Amino acid sequence: MLDIKELRENIDQVQSSLLERGYSLDVRKFKELDAERKVLQVNVENLQSSRKKLSEDFGKLKATGEKVDDLKDKIDHLNKELKKESIELDKILESLNALLLDMPNVPHFSSPVGASESDNVVIKKYGTVDASKKVDHLSITKQIDTEMATKIAGPRFALLKGNMAKLQRSLITLMLETAIKNGYEEYYVPYMANRDSLIGVGQLPKFEEDLFKTTEGLYLIPTAEVPLTNIFRNTVVDEDDLPIKVTAHTPCFRSEAGSYGRDTKGLIRQHQFEKIELMQVTHPSHSLDDLDGLLNNAKEILDLLELPYQVVELCTGDLGFSSCKTFDIEVWMPGQSKYREISSCSNFSDFQARRSNIKFKDKNNNKSFAHTINGSGLALGRTLIALIENNYDENTKQIAIPKALQKYFDKNLINID
RNA sequence: GGAGAGUUGGCUGAGUGGUCGAAAGCGCCUCCCUGCUAAGGAGGUAACUGGGUAACUGGUUCGAGGGUUCGAAUCCCUCACUCUCCGCCA
Incomplete structure (x- = not known):
């Protein structure tokens, strides 16, 4: 939610900023x-x-x-x-x-102006891409089973078994432990949320069709951002405690309405997927720096997994509804010979804080809206794809497990039968 | 699921129709007193929001929403949450 006083005083400026992201006020x-x-x-x-x-x-x-x-x-x-x-x-x-x-959030002045995805700016590439690898994760292992999942639930679901289920579980542990090491407090949260919580983060009322709704009127969370941010709804925190860093591993549920025909094969786009979310309540004067920190926390996972990736800054036209500045991390996926989004790290400035009434108070007890930032660290399904496809050796029929993960997976190779 | 009790300011807690945004205590702030400290004394201390350049001035808020009334923290209805007992259950 934008500041109504700002609208009263500078409406023309707000209008032209919003136009940059394709919203005509x-x-x-x-x-x-x-x-x-x-x-x-x-x-x-x-x-x-x-x-x-x-x-x-x-x-x-x-x-x-x-x-x-x-x-x-x-x-x-x-x-x-x-x-x-x-x-x-x-x-x-x-x-x-x-x-x-x-009304969506006003883009930060530093966000590159552009109309669509194609105007996003690649900031930096990391690691080395092995272009000779082109095998798709579904053809590497039968332990990722989308047909069985279709029998059980329907399309856009997946079943992991044996090594793949365990590999995902070990990745979850690696990511959570890394987050904790970086100062995030781990939470276990509800996987359903009420209407107020979804309005608070900006998901409702505009994007109802993207969500699954229960007969009780609750919604399945599309991301742990929802419960994590709403921990702070209607609260006032101490300025000295900022930034407050929290994390959770949850499944995420998305209806994917309007994405028919896109990414129909494999794990890339599912109704249900696992994700570790990193979320911070920060001071307005530090939120940009804190976003850099959060981005680094997400990048660290890819470094630990030794996967090639690039960081992309979203242009104004590609920003999410609540965000004023977003960096995507895109991992190399050999099966598609493309970089694909594996994390999205956003600064929401005081947009969510206004909707959710999240404030901090200073020494004089003056209250102001805090800033919220969050990002994935990381999306599990896509991490699994990247790991399998990048680390598969067609000659030996083996998937190499990166060193940092071996501690949790307790093998350094997966043999494919 | 059944029965009962509750939800008031930063906290504890009084308040059954008007003088109640709300007693008292604690906490916090200012000042006084005492050589310092402790104790004591005097005063102050809710949030949100509208109008106004400002001085200032209005409104709303006693879990939420609706109703009764000239007037509601107070009476009635609905809902949410908390607690106790019973039932059920991982």
């Missing part, structure tokens, strides 16, 4: 609504004030036993007027709020 509508709001609100508050005074008089008259009929008529009349005006005001406030909830 209806300035006239906003100005009209806010002007109406002002008139109605002042009016309603004046009426409330009069009623308060008259009701007090009423009490006094009654106490002295005088006649109150005339005064009652007067108050009744006033109440009628008040009710009418209040309803009008509520309507305007609701429209104003709906407009505010619909």
